[in-house]
Amino acid sequence: MNEPVKAEEELFDVTIIGGGPAGMYAAFYAGMRDMKVKLIEGKGELGGFLHTYPEKMIWDVGGIPPIRCEALIAQLAGQAATFAPALAFNQRVDELQQRDDGTFVLVSDTGERHWSRTIIIAVGRGITEMQRLEVEGADRYELANLYYTVQELNVFRGRNVLISGGGNSAVDWALELADVAAQVTVVHRSGQFRALERNVAAMRERTKVLAPYRVVQLHGGEEEIRQVTVAHMESGASERIDVDAVIVNHGYKSSYGSLVHWGLDAGEYGLYVSERAETSLPGIFAAGDCAAYGSKVRLIAGAFADAVLAVNSAKRYLEPDAPGMAEVSSHNERFKERNKQLHRKR
Ligand SMILES: Cc1cc2nc3c(=O)[nH]c(=O)nc-3n(C[C@H](O)[C@H](O)[C@H](O)COP(=O)(O)OP(=O)(O)OC[C@H]3O[C@@H](n4cnc5c(N)ncnc54)[C@H](O)[C@@H]3O)c2cc1C
Structure with a gap:
């Protein structure tokens, strides 16, 4: 702490923590503001929470016709790369230090250090992991026919699919696969599903529902699950079902890790920010699902708006006389050559 900046320490104007929609858009917009940008992402790729529903169609991003979520991720990542920000992957930012000159040092779980004049926290729900199936040996089938997300419906065409789970996503999958798979069996440990009533009713009509049941054993060779034993939650009575694929949708767990000890004002819904996306610590801003304020919109569109606010505030923090926002893109000289x-390509 408090060492002077060394020559080899590359100092960025803004370092964005998190590569979801908020972080990606902040990286683009900060480039529009001529800032030297770094983005650090805990996972191995950009996209954030969108990776949990890659095959879903997204309709509610302004100006974009219905688009598969994975295509939206690619477009957002492409836009984020416009001004060539520095990218660091597979690093969960854990520690924050501030030096006497006001600059920050971020330390990640790999021990790597990042130097920055301002910070935008865009960590969404934190580092999220799908809840794994808690059955012995389940992990060895993850590269074969045990799935935690559905990337491609066609993979399940004509197959016997067992879905374990009872939330919105599990019910959605059951309904989508009912048209594609040979047979869909839904196993849920409670008699109550946490999904829209009409969807649950349709699922009960079109699939085989076993509730309250749970998966207790997977049977297969070294490579694939061939059968699943399910047991009734109360009586313990069990049955063995032939399967070609198992989809587990038990929700996800998420954690903000050490970030909660940074001394930022926070509550149940995230980090409290001002109308300018300022957190309680000067020089640190927040955007996207992790930011909490009165009229917060927890959607991709909301993440974009937050990102613009956070970048503008970071810029003004560094240069108080800078304009309140970037030159609009339609008249921005930065895009002239591009x-x-x-136009030539048209
Ligand atoms: C089932 C479901 C469906 C949805 N459908 C839609 C929809 O149709 N339209 C819509 O507009 N919105 C939808 N949303 C909401 C949308 O996904 C979120 O609003 C959006 O992802 C928020 O983006 P974000 O960048 O704030 O956070 P996230 O997308 O959560 O990204 C945060 C990123 O930060 C990273 N991170 C976290 N902690 C650290 C750390 N310490 N160090 C480094 N990296 C870190 C994470 O790995 C992650 O990549 C849906 C949400 C759900 C749950």
């Missing part, structure tokens, strides 16, 4: 190329 616009020429785009």
Whole structure:
């Protein structure tokens, strides 16, 4: 703490923690504001929470026709790369230090250090992991026919699919796969499903529902699950079901890790921010699902708006006389050459 900045320590104007929609859009917008940007992501790729529903169609992002979520991730990542920000992957930012000159040092779980003049926290729900199936040996089938997300419906065409779970996503999958798979069996440990009533009713009509049941054993060779034993939650009575694929949708667990000890004002819904996306610590801003304020919109569109606010505030923190926002893109000189190329391509 408090060592002077050394020559080899590359100092960024803004370091964004988190590569979901908020972080990606902040990286783009900070580039529009001529800031030197770094983005650090805990996982191995950009996209954030969108990776939990890659095959879903997204309709509610302004100006974009219905788009598969994985395609939206690719477009957002492409836009984030416009001004070539520095990217660091597979690093969960854990520690925050501030030096006497006001600059920050972020330390990640790998021990790597990052130097920055401002910080935008865009960590969404924190580092999220799908809840694994708690059955002995389940992990060895993860590269074969045990799935935690559905990337491609066709993979299940004509197959016997068992879905374990009882939330919205499990019910959605059951309904979508009912048209594609040979047979869908839904196993849920409670008699109550946490999903829209009409969807649950449709699922009961079109699939085989075993509730309250749970998966107790997977049977197969070294490579694939061939059968699943399920047991009634109360009586313990069990049955063995032939399967070609098992989809587990037990929700996810998420954690903010050490970030909660940074001394930022926070509550049940995230980090409290001002209308300018300022957290309680000067020089640190927050955007996206992790930011909490009165009219917060926890959608991709809301993440974009937060990102703009956070970047503008970071810029003004560094340069109090800078304009309140970037030059609009339609008249922004920065795009002049690129616009020429785009017009030529038409
Ligand atoms: C089932 C479901 C469906 C949805 N459908 C829609 C929809 O149709 N339309 C819509 O607009 N919105 C939808 N949403 C909401 C949307 O997904 C979120 O609003 C959006 O993902 C928030 O983006 P974010 O960047 O704030 O956070 P996230 O997408 O959660 O990204 C945060 C990123 O930060 C990283 N991170 C966390 N902690 C650290 C750390 N310490 N160090 C480094 N990296 C870290 C994470 O790995 C993650 O990549 C849906 C949400 C759910 C749950």
